[in-house]
Structures are given as structure tokens and as C-alpha cells.
Amino acid sequence: MIDQRTSVLLTDLYQLTMLQAYFDRGMNDTAVFELFVRKLPRERNFLLAAGLEQVLDYLANLRFTREELDWLLSTGRFTSEFLHSLEDLCFTGDVHAMPEGTVFFLDEPLLRVVAPLREAQLVESRVMNLVHYQTVVASKAVRCVFVAPGKLLVDFGLRRAHGAEAGLHSARASYLAGFSGTATVLAGALFDIPLYGTMAHSFIQTHADEGLAFENFVRSHPGNTTLLIDTYDTELAAQKVVALAAKWRNQGIAIGGVRLDSGDLAEHARRVRRILDAGGFGGVRIFASGNLDEYKLRDLVASGAPIDGFGVGTRMNTSVDAPYLNSAYKLEEYAGQPRRKRSEGKATWPGRKQVYRRFDQWGHMAGDVLALEWESLAGVPLLRPVMRNGRRLVVSTPLKDVRDYTAQQIAALPAPLRALEEAERYRVSISDALRELARSVDETTPSQLTCGAG
Amino acid sequence: MIDQRTSVLLTDLYQLTMLQAYFDRGMNDTAVFELFVRKLPRERNFLLAAGLEQVLDYLANLRFTREELDWLLSTGRFTSEFLHSLEDLCFTGDVHAMPEGTVFFLDEPLLRVVAPLREAQLVESRVMNLVHYQTVVASKAVRCVFVAPGKLLVDFGLRRAHGAEAGLHSARASYLAGFSGTATVLAGALFDIPLYGTMAHSFIQTHADEGLAFENFVRSHPGNTTLLIDTYDTELAAQKVVALAAKWRNQGIAIGGVRLDSGDLAEHARRVRRILDAGGFGGVRIFASGNLDEYKLRDLVASGAPIDGFGVGTRMNTSVDAPYLNSAYKLEEYAGQPRRKRSEGKATWPGRKQVYRRFDQWGHMAGDVLALEWESLAGVPLLRPVMRNGRRLVVSTPLKDVRDYTAQQIAALPAPLRALEEAERYRVSISDALRELARSVDETTPSQLTCGAG
Numbered sequence: 001m002i003d004q005r006t007s008v009l010l011t012d013l014y015q016l017t018m019l020q021a022y023f024d025r026g027m028n029d030t031a032v033f034e035l036f037v038r039k040l041p042r043e044r045n046f047l048l049a050a051g052l053e054q055v056l057d058y059l060a061n062l063r064f065t066r067e068e069l070d071w072l073l074s075t076g077r078f079t080s081e082f083l084h085s086l087e088d089l090c091f092t093g094d095v096h097a098m099p100e101g102t103v104f105f106l107d108e109p110l111l112r113v114v115a116p117l118r119e120a121q122l123v124e125s126r127v128m129n130l131v132h133y134q135t136v137v138a139s140k141a142v143r144c145v146f147v148a149p150g151k152l153l154v155d156f157g158l159r160r161a162h163g164a165e166a167g168l169h170s171a172r173a174s175y176l177a178g179f180s181g182t183a184t185v186l187a188g189a190l191f192d193i194p195l196y197g198t199m200a201h202s203f204i205q206t207h208a209d210e211g212l213a214f215e216n217f218v219r220s221h222p223g224n225t226t227l228l229i230d231t232y233d234t235e236l237a238a239q240k241v242v243a244l245a246a247k248w249r250n251q252g253i254a255i256g257g258v259r260l261d262s263g264d265l266a267e268h269a270r271r272v273r274r275i276l277d278a279g280g281f282g283g284v285r286i287f288a289s290g291n292l293d294e295y296k297l298r299d300l301v302a303s304g305a306p307i308d309g310f311g312v313g314t315r316m317n318t319s320v321d322a323p324y325l326n327s328a329y330k331l332e333e334y335a336g337q338p339r340r341k342r343s344e345g346k347a348t349w350p351g352r353k354q355v356y357r358r359f360d361q362w363g364h365m366a367g368d369v370l371a372l373e374w375e376s377l378a379g380v381p382l383l384r385p386v387m388r389n390g391r392r393l394v395v396s397t398p399l400k401d402v403r404d405y406t407a408q409q410i411a412a413l414p415a416p417l418r419a420l421e422e423a424e425r426y427r428v429s430i431s432d433a434l435r436e437l438a439r440s441v442d443e444t445t446p447s448q449l450t451c452g453a454g
Numbered sequence: 455m456i457d458q459r460t461s462v463l464l465t466d467l468y469q470l471t472m473l474q475a476y477f478d479r480g481m482n483d484t485a486v487f488e489l490f491v492r493k494l495p496r497e498r499n500f501l502l503a504a505g506l507e508q509v510l511d512y513l514a515n516l517r518f519t520r521e522e523l524d525w526l527l528s529t530g531r532f533t534s535e536f537l538h539s540l541e542d543l544c545f546t547g548d549v550h551a552m553p554e555g556t557v558f559f560l561d562e563p564l565l566r567v568v569a570p571l572r573e574a575q576l577v578e579s580r581v582m583n584l585v586h587y588q589t590v591v592a593s594k595a596v597r598c599v600f601v602a603p604g605k606l607l608v609d610f611g612l613r614r615a616h617g618a619e620a621g622l623h624s625a626r627a628s629y630l631a632g633f634s635g636t637a638t639v640l641a642g643a644l645f646d647i648p649l650y651g652t653m654a655h656s657f658i659q660t661h662a663d664e665g666l667a668f669e670n671f672v673r674s675h676p677g678n679t680t681l682l683i684d685t686y687d688t689e690l691a692a693q694k695v696v697a698l699a700a701k702w703r704n705q706g707i708a709i710g711g712v713r714l715d716s717g718d719l720a721e722h723a724r725r726v727r728r729i730l731d732a733g734g735f736g737g738v739r740i741f742a743s744g745n746l747d748e749y750k751l752r753d754l755v756a757s758g759a760p761i762d763g764f765g766v767g768t769r770m771n772t773s774v775d776a777p778y779l780n781s782a783y784k785l786e787e788y789a790g791q792p793r794r795k796r797s798e799g800k801a802t803w804p805g806r807k808q809v810y811r812r813f814d815q816w817g818h819m820a821g822d823v824l825a826l827e828w829e830s831l832a833g834v835p836l837l838r839p840v841m842r843n844g845r846r847l848v849v850s851t852p853l854k855d856v857r858d859y860t861a862q863q864i865a866a867l868p869a870p871l872r873a874l875e876e877a878e879r880y881r882v883s884i885s886d887a888l889r890e891l892a893r894s895v896d897e898t899t900p901s902q903l904t905c906g907a908g
Binding site: 002004005007009010011012013014015016017018020021022024025027031033068071075077117121124125126128129130132133136156158159160161162163164165166167168169170183184185186188189190195196197198199200201202203205206208216217219220221230231232261262263291314315318319320323324325326327329330331334335337339340341342343344345346 | 456458459461463464465466467468469470471472474475476478479481485487522525529531571575578579580582583584586587590610612613614615616617618619620621622623624637638639640642643644649650651652653654655656657659660662670671673674675679684685686715716717745768769772773774777778779780781783784785788789791793794795796797798799800
């Protein structure tokens with residue numbers, strides 16, 4: 001049985017064909033790859049690094065199974081000597097990375113892999129796949145957090161996330177970015193993320209009477225339930241809730257809130273608030289959902305709509321305005337020699353790099369420098385060692401702590417970068433030593449074509 | 455160990471809290487849910503149904519494990535009686551569905567689940583998650599197929615797909631829609647999809663000399679390799695390929711093609727074609743990649759660029775212009791009574807439905823009718839029984855056959871719907887009997903609010 005999620009075969013064919021060629025030539029010196037984003041989408045003023053935990057887990061467990069090797073042999077594309085050499089392959093390299101939740105910008109490596117060539121190359125596809133998606137989601141979700149301070153924000157997006165892992169990892173990445181929790185049960189079980197849920201329209205519809213549906217749900221969950229009130233007529237339902245809640249109160253049962261899922265959410269919220277307040281239920285909260293994103297949240301909050309919490313799904317989990325990042329995992333050094341790709345519009349900075357971040361007197365980020373690792377510059381170095389010789393240097397950080405770290409990162413953002421609209425770009429400079437290295441690499445590689453990188 | 459991909463906990467919390475309430479009231483009559491798309495994105499003139507195979511697999515294996523039930527108990531949200539009742543839960547219902555690859559439109563159910571309430575409700579989140587994503591990708595990928603007839607189209611998108619399953623399922627859905635194959639090895643192993651691959655820039659960069667890199671790769675893969683030629687200077691590299699290939703020819707080694715991945719692909723292709731032809735390598739094909747989608751493919755093909763095949767990745771796998779569909783899984787009947795949700799802008803058609811499709815004398819689709827299942831109308835009924843009492847009625851269809859069926863569906867599309875731009879909407883009518891049923895359901899449900907659905 002091949003495990004779809006953890007299989008080493010979750011990679012691109014060319015990784016394996018290149019490994020065959022490296023094997024044939026005995027090429028397996030130390031390679032240095034760095035993962036970075038070439039360009040920020042216009043809709044993002046910064047990015048939040050995420051997914052490192054899953055990368056470390058993947059690397060620590062990298063193995064070919066007998067079944068996978070047999071299948072590869074059956075394709076006729078590889079020699080049995082080569083496949084035999086993969087039997088004992090595991091990840092033995094070093095990894096440096098920005099901690100999850102770190103704010104970063106274009107061209108800044110958020111992860112560096114230093115390992116024998118075959119290991120560092122093989123893992124490219126899945127390492128990118130893991131970091132890319134969580135970074136996409138965290139960088140989207142944090143925008144919702146900005147515009148709805150103090151509101152409950154819950155990930156509702158499993159059903160339209162792009163597959164099982166996207167459902168799980170978007171719950172993780174949005175929580176890390178500051179969401180309150182998720183509706184995805186498995187994310188609660190695996191990542192200890194707080195779970196939230198209300199009820200579906202179908203629950204109302206299975207009952208001949210809406211009030212009876214409310215009654216039956218509350219009896220089974222006498223704690224802190226949220227009733228969905230838009231199945232037929234929102235305000236009529238709110239009145240039913242008031243009548244029922246008065247009765248329940250006498251029985252010692254309190255409800256937590258009501259949910260709106262359609263129509264003009266702000267207007268319904270105002271009317272429902274009035275109905276609840278008039279009925280003596282000022283403490284019952286109003287929760288809204290329905291194709292929300294940071295733009296709609298901003299408008300709802302700005303309108304003063306009395307909404308206490310939001311379910312945010314599809315448009316966050318798919319990062320609808322920027323569903324991907326121009327990410328890359330590039331060879332920067334091989335066998336001790338710095339390397340640089342010079343393809344048009346895709347040139348890279350060579351060598352092992354570090355990002356130094358300076359802060360102003362108020363603790364706000366005041367500019368980054370992309371430098372070579374050996375340089376010692378002013379500021380905080382963002383890349384830290386996280387794996388050595390294939391072993392993790394630190395145990396898995398509790399997600400709650402990652403979330404706190406993210407909040408600190410966000411607090412240090414220059415105010416203009418918190419805007420939803422495109423702001424003046426944050427300054428990332430290139431150190432003189434790095435520029436000089438790029439120049440010298442250009443002089444020693446075959447063609448005379450040069451093009452700027454950055 | 456909880457399996458992240460197959461766990462029943464990959465669901466929304468409210469499914470389980472609703473099940474607790476149903477258990478407490480002894481409500482478990484037959485429920486009918488249908489999955490449909492409320493609205494087509496402006497960028498799609500039709501959709502292609504996909505993901506059914508994975509849904510049937512999921513339903514056939516639906517089980518709570520001991521560990522999952524223990525975890526649910528530990529949350530304190532559920533009674534032990536209820537959790538005990540889940541121990542023997544499996545899917546015992548019936549499923550009707552459109553075959554994968556079927557063209558469909560708004561409001562048309564592509565899947566119907568008829569099962570005891572707790573089963574039909576529990577599976578909502580994952581069934582939607584599975585069908586939604588493959589449908590998104592197939593409906594995007596087929597647009598690439600339209601604009602690049604006769605070209606090799608290969609899915610290159612694993613690294614930026616939204617997680618592991620998105621990588622795998624986008625390989626499947628794009629192949630189903632007419633792509634030639636994928637670079638994702640695991641998709642080849644699991645779904646028997648043809649694999650394609652070239653080489654990465656890093657392979658060139660690990661060699662001090664580009665020509666030596668070509669040499670080393672070709673020696674290891676003397677078959678039908680594709681060499682990447684844009685790492686430094688595309689045309690210089692093409693000249694090197696010609697010189698080397700002349701030598702290899704004398705040794706009985708032929709190369710298949712070259713790949714361009716940056717710059718003005720059309721212009722580079724023209725220049726490279728001239729270089730290859732002048733060198734006597736008219737048979738060496740040109741393959742292009744780099745942030746392509748159907749719009750760029752159309753322009754490249756229209757420009758007459760001599761490109762024989764395309765690697766299409768990120769923008770297809772994330773369906774960048776329409777990353778989600780307004781899909782819904784709604785209760786249409788419970789305990790023999792038709793049901794209808796009437797939330798503003800989200801009203802549904804009640805009852806068990808069928809879609810009848812008529813064709814004109816040339817075999818082109820000429821209009822659909824959304825009707826009740828018992829009606830017998832002119833045209834081909836699109837929903838077919840695929841599962842009865844929890845057992846599949848047909849074995850898994852080979853993906854190659856699904857792909858052929860899709861091609862037939864596409865051949866029957868009215869020409870205007872093949873446009874990349876928004877076309878006049880295909881006509882989907884509502885049968886008189888269905889309208890009448892909706893009216894009568896409205897009269898018997900609590901509120902007097904009515905709103906159109908469609």
C-alpha cells in the first residue's frame with residue numbers, strides 16, 4: 001500500500017531522472033538549495049512563513065518503500081543499480097529556516113536545505129508544496145485578522161478547499177495567523193486547534209417546524225449553541241429564538257448565538273440585534289457567514305453591523321485573489337561553488353544567504369538586508385538552524401506558541417503594510433558582498449548574458 | 455494513528471453535533487441530498503463533473519475507528535451513548551451520479567445521496583471537498599485542451615497545488631479532461647496516468663559546463679529525453695544541443711526535445727526551431743513551460759510559434775481565475791417529504807431530480823431540462839445509479855475510458871460554449887412538475903417568504 005500523503009513518489013518525475021543521472025556519474029556532493037518567493041502578489045504587502053513543521057516531519061521520515069521501488073523498476077525508466085541505491089536513502093542534511101509566522105518579503109529565503117545532492121534535489125517538489133500552500137493561506141488569513149479585531153474568526157472552508165490536505169492545512173495556517181479556530185474536526189484532533197460549529201440548513205429542514213428544530217438542537221447541546229436562523233425568514237426566526245430562549249432560561253439553558261448565512265448580513269444583523277435586545281437577550285451573539293473575505297469583513301465592521309464573529313471559508317482557503325505565490329527552490333551552491341541561474345526574469349542570488357532585519361525605536365520593522373550567511377550585519381538574523389544531519393534540533397513547537405509568535409511579528413509590522421490595498425514596498429536591500437558574489441559567479445559561468453535579479 | 459486522508463473526522467464539527475441531536479431524538483429516516491453548483495463563474499461556460507471515483511471509495515470505506523471515537527469522547531461534546539452508536543456506522547445508502555467527464559450546468563445535480571439521515575449528513579463535507587476540487591480542475595484544464603489541439607499538454611503543478619491531494623487529484627482531473635499526462639510520479643503509480651518529465655535548472659547548474667550537463671543526462675536516458683535550454687542563454691544552448699546531437703546521432707542516440715521556461719517563449723521557439731532545423735534536427739520537438747494557462751496557450755498557438763507541447767502547472771492546478779465553484783449539497787427530501795431551502799439568493803429546487811439532455815441532428819447538446827426523477831421526458835437522463843445499499847454497482851472505470859467519454863462529451867458541446875470568454879448561457883429549463891412541487895413545498899413550510907431559484 002502506497003500512502004498518498006507521505007509517499008516519496010509525491011514528487012516530479014524529473015527529480016528521479018536527474019537522480020539516475022547523478023548516480024551514473026557518481027555526483028553526490030553537498031548541494032545548497034534555498035526556497036524563496038520571487039515576487040509578491042499585488043494584493044499582498046508581506047507574507048507569513050508557514051508549513052515548516054510539516055516539512056521537518058516529511059524530511060525526518062523520508063524513505064522509499066519496497067513497493068515504491070518495485071513500481072519504479074516496473075516503469076522501465078531506471079536501472080536496478082540506481083533503485084538499489086535508493087533503498088537506504090534518508091535525509092541526512094541540515095536545514096535553516098525562518099520560524100513559522102515570520103513576516104518575509106520577495107527574494108528572502110525562508111528555508112535552506114544543505115544536503116548531499118540526491119537528497120536535496122529529491123525533496124524539492126514536496127517541500128515546496130508544503131510550504132507554499134500554508135504560506136498562501138496564512139498570508140491571506142492574517143488580512144482578515146487585521147480588519148476584524150476582537151471578532152471571533154472561524155475557518156469554515158473544508159468543503160471547498162482543494163482536497164483533504166488543503167482542508168487540514170488551511171485550518172492550521174489560518175489559526176497560526178490569528179483565527180480563533182476551525183470547523184474541521186480532524187484539524188482539532190491533529191493540531192489541537194479550537195473547534196467551532198453551528199448547525200446546517202438541513203437540520204432545520206428535517207423538522208416540519210423551525211422552532212422544533214431549534215428546540216431539538218438545544219436540548220442535545222444545552223451548553224453554548226449557535227442557532228442558524230436564515231433558512232426561511234431571518235427575522236421571524238429571531239423572534240422564535242427569543243420566545244424559546246425565554247422558556248429555556250427558566251430551565252437553566254442558555255444559548256450562545258445565532259448565525260446569519262445569506263442576504264444583506266449587516267442589515268439582518270441590525271434587525272436581529274434589535275429583536276434579541278428587545279427580548280432581553282443582549283448577551284446572545286450574532287455570527288455571520290457566507291462567502292466572506294477580508295474585504296467584506298472590513299465593510300461589515302466599518303458599517304458598524306452588530307456582528308460578533310465570522311465564519312470565513314472558501315475565499316480564504318483558496319486565497320481567491322492570489323491563489324499562488326511565485327515560489328522557487330533554487331540551487332545556490334554545489335560542491336562548495338556558488339551557483340546562479342540567469343534565465344530571463346528569473347535570475348537568482350547565489351550562495352548561502354541570511355536575512356537581517358532592523359527595527360526602529362518603537363520596535364517596528366525598518367528594513368531588511370539580504371546578505372551572505374558569513375556576513376555579520378546589524379539587525380536580527382531571520383534564518384535559524386532547525387535540522388542538523390537529518391535530526392530536528394528542536395521539538396515541534398505547540399501551534400499556540402507559533403500563533404503567539406505570529407502576533408508579535410504582526411505587531412512589529414510598519415502600519416502601511418497592514419493595509420488591504422497595495423502599499424509602498426518594504427525595503428529589502430542586497431548586501432555589497434552578495435552583489436559582488438553574483439558578479440563573480442556571472443564571470444565564471446559560460447555565457448556572457450547578465451540580467452538583474454531583484 | 456489517524457489517517458489524515460481517509461479519517462471520518464475530516465468533516466465539519468456541525469455534522470457531528472447534528473448527528474448527536476438526531477440520535478437523541480431517534481431521527482434517522484431516509485434523507486435525500488443533492489450536490490449541485492448554484493452559479494457558474496463568469497469565466498466558465500460549462501463545467502465537467504469529476505471526483506466521483508474518490509467519492510465512491512470514500513463512502514465504501516466509511517468507518518469510525520476506536521481511536522477516533524475515543525478522541526471525540528475526550529472533547530466532552532458528545533454522549534457516550536451516541537458515540538457507541540457510531541461504532542457500526544457505515545454507508546448503506548444509494549448514490550446516483552453523472553459519470554465523470556459529463557458536461558453540466560448550474561442547478562443540475564451531479565450527485566444524489568439517498569441514505570439514513572445520519573449517513574447522508576455526515577459525509578457532506580468530504581463528498582463536497584472531493585467533487586469540488588476535481589470539478590474545478592477538469593473544468594479549467596479542458597479549456598487548455600480546446601486552445602492547443604494536437605499539442606502535448608502535461609500537468610506540471612504539484613509544487614504549487616494546494617497540498618498533497620490537490621497535486622494528485624489535479625493530475626487526475628486534468629488527464630481526464632484531455633491532458634496528455636503529468637509530471638507527478640505518484641499520480642502515475644496510483645492512477646496509471648502517463649508520466650512526463652524533463653530536467654531542472656539545478657541539473658545544469660551542478661555542472662561547470664552546460665554541454666556536459668546535457669551529455670550526462672542523455673547518457674543516462676538515451677531514450678527520448680528533453681533538454682532544458684534556458685538556464686543561461688537559450689539560443690547558445692540550442693546551438694550546443696545541435697552540436698552534441700550530431701555526435702550522439704553517430705552513436706545511435708536520439709533526443710526528443712528541448713524545453714524553454716522563460717522569456718518570450720514564441721520568439722525563443724522560432725529562433726530555436728531555426729537553429730535545430732538548420733542543424734538537421736527538424737524532428738527535435740520544442741516544449742515550453744512557465745506560468746502558462748489557456749489564455750497564454752491560445753496566444754502562443756495563434757502566433758504560430760513552433761511549440762509542440764506545453765507544461766501547464768500552477769495556474770491550472772489552482773484554477774487561478776476561478777479557484778472555487780459555488781457548490782452546495784442540499785437536503786431535497788426527508789422521510790418522504792420534499793424539502794426546500796429558501797434563504798435569500800440561495801433557494802433550492804426540492805425533490806429527487808433528474809437532468810434530461812436533448813441533442814440536435816448533429817449530435818450537439820440542444821438544451822437541458824431539470825425535472826423530477828419520476829418524470830419521463832425527451833432526452834438522455836444524465837444521472838445514473840452508481841451505488842446501492844452501500845455497494846458499488848460498477849467497478850472503477852479505467853481513467854483512460856473516462857478520458858474517452860469526456861472527449862465525446864466535449865465533441866457534443868455547442869461551439870459557442872468552447873470559447874474562453876463568456877458566451878450566451880446554455881439553456882437549462884425547469885420542468886412544470888418541478889415548479890409545481892416547489893410551489894407546493896413553499897405553501898406547506900412555515901414562512902410565507904418566497905424567492906425564485908434559478
